[in-house]
Amino acid sequence: MTKASNDDLELRVDERRVSARLDRPTSAKACLVLAHGAGAGMHHAFMRDVVDALGRARIATLRYQFPYMESGARRPDPPRLLHATVRAAIRRAAELATDLPLFAGGKSMGGRMTSQAASEEELAGVSGLVFFGFPLHPPKTPSVARAEHLSRVTLPMLFLQGTRDALADLALVRGVVGDLPRATLHVVEGADHGFDVLVRSGRTRAEVLDELASTTADWMDELVARPSRARRR
Numbered sequence: 064m065t066k067a068s069n070d071d072l073e074l075r076v077d078e079r080r081v082s083a084r085l086d087r088p089t090s091a092k093a094c095l096v097l098a099h100g101a102g103a104g105m106h107h108a109f110m111r112d113v114v115d116a117l118g119r120a121r122i123a124t125l126r127y128q129f130p131y132m133e134s135g136a137r138r139p140d141p142p143r144l145l146h147a148t149v150r151a152a153i154r155r156a157a158e159l160a161t162d163l164p165l166f167a168g169g170k171s172m173g174g175r176m177t178s179q180a181a182s183e184e185e186l187a188g189v190s191g192l193v194f195f196g197f198p199l200h201p202p203k204t205p206s207v208a209r210a211e212h213l214s215r216v217t218l219p220m221l222f223l224q225g226t227r228d229a230l231a232d233l234a235l236v237r238g239v240v241g242d243l244p245r246a247t248l249h250v251v252e253g254a255d256h257g258f259d260v261l262v263r264s265g266r267t268r269a270e271v272l273d274e275l276a277s278t279t280a281d282w283m284d285e286l287v288a289r290p291s292r293a294r295r296r
Contacts, residue, residue, distance in 0.1 A: 076148045092283075092284070093283045094125065096167040098168070099126065099169065120279070125156040125160075148176075149167070149180045150184075164287050165188050190218070192219070193220075195275065199232065207239055214243065225256065226250060227256075229255065249282075
């Protein structure tokens with residue numbers, strides 16, 4: 064049985080250095096490389112809480128900062144640098160969790176930058192992508208332009224989307240996912256872009272986070288199991 068571990072790390076991206084953290088629960092069965100959203104870094108409450116929930120589902124995580132967030136800037140880095148950071152984090156996770164199936168993704172912009180990186184160049188060793196609130200469009204301006212690159216992603220993808228997400232009109236998300244042969248959509252009833260739900264829903268934040276984590280873990284289990292089933296035929 065592998066012991067739980069929590070390790071603060073540093074990644075090198077071009078000439079820059081950024082912070083990262085590996086959280087590995089006891090008996091981890093997979094590892095998710097997890098990028099933060101545009102306006103808050105890897106220590107944001109959602110990032111901490113979803114890492115904890117994933118840990119309870121036996122999913123290890125390597126979360127990391129983009130360079131602009133590490134330096135305290137508000138404006139995101141150019142896509143080239145964001146994509147390079149995604150790849151650096153994946154390489155580090157592959158080195159540290161050699162015994163675990165590897166997945167990548169992120170919250171909002173972090174997920175979109177991961178999918179863009181995957182659309183441009185293979186993410187070596189990655190089995191699938193997970194998006195916690197894919198930001199399909201800016202608020203109040205529904206569009207699918209940000210999804211254009213997804214057709215070039217060859218990896219399986221899991222979209223976790225709330226019904227009240229102002230950055231992802233659910234009808235548009237359903238259309239996008241429906242056109243992608245290896246994509247799965249899980250809808251979280253009543254959740255907004257940050258996966259908060261109204262008090263009148265009767266659900267707690269912890270319950271929503273556990274839903275996100277268990278859905279992610281089950282999807283990963285299914286992907287990992289497919290090759291072994293294929294070999295038995």
